[in-house]
Amino acid sequence: MKILIITHGELATYLLKTAEMIIGTQGENLIEIINFYPQDSMETLKEKLINQIKKFIGExxxxxxxxxxxxxFNVAFLLLKEYKFYLITGVNLPMLLEILLLKxxxxxxEEVVKKIADIGRDGICIVYS
Structure with a gap:
């Protein structure tokens, strides 16, 4: 399974760097990132996403x-009509670590997506003193 992380600013970059700090550098092209900046248009983001999806056709x-x-999220959601992929929003570090460990x-x-969503939810805890 190929993973594509799309976030505002450089969150995607730093999530991946942080995950690799914890479990080591990932040598293969398992994960690609797209950073969305204020100067980028929705159309620019759509083009970048389509190019990445086309690189992964057949997977x-x-x-x-x-x-x-x-x-x-909105751009990816709109592309679900044209391309087949799984989409999860609310990416966090526990989810990304699990993806790297599950590879x-x-x-x-479907098993991966369910597990990743569960890990993301389970990583949110309220701790009282």
Missing amino acids: EILILTDLKGGTP EEEKTG
């Missing part, structure tokens, strides 16, 4: 975005 694709309703396991796309 299962998981797109992770940072914010439901944000431009990265060796033989799991279907």
